[in-house]
Amino acid sequence: MKQSCTRSELLRNVQETGFACVELNLYLDNHPEDKNAINIYNSLVAQFKQARCAYESKYGPLTNFGYAPSQYPWQWICDPWPWDREFNK
Template identity: 70%
Template sequence: MRQESRSELMARVQELCFACLDLNLYLDNNPDDSNAVSMYNKLSKQFEQARCAYESKYGPLTNFGYVQSRCPWQWVDQPWPWDREFND
């Protein structure tokens, strides 16, 4: 199985994050839509897996709250996830 590149992993994280956010907004207005809740839960799990895959290989995407850091502190590693230069 081919390993995803850094930019491919980031794109997957971003796509899943957007899908979860979009469904979250929909569910705010349609809380009883069981199909949407099911899809949200499925995509939320995929988002968590994609985020963990990225962070285990390239470091944390946020500066606090989701992952622990090794020593030395890793948040300062370059390039930043939002920098264009990080792409392969």
């Protein structure tokens, strides 16, 4: 991924890698012995984590708990929600 991505590009990367993780997870539920798929899944999980961290470090948390610590005072989100933005800018 290039260094200076737009907000929509960062979010799209989170969505794409997250989707790939879910799909491969479903595949592995039925093919638990597929070592190659497990390796790809583990790589995708790392990519998803990196994509999520890149987005959250710049624009704030994507979920309400578990992935992003809060500054003091407690604040969940100050900007519009990610899905409330227009992503074609």
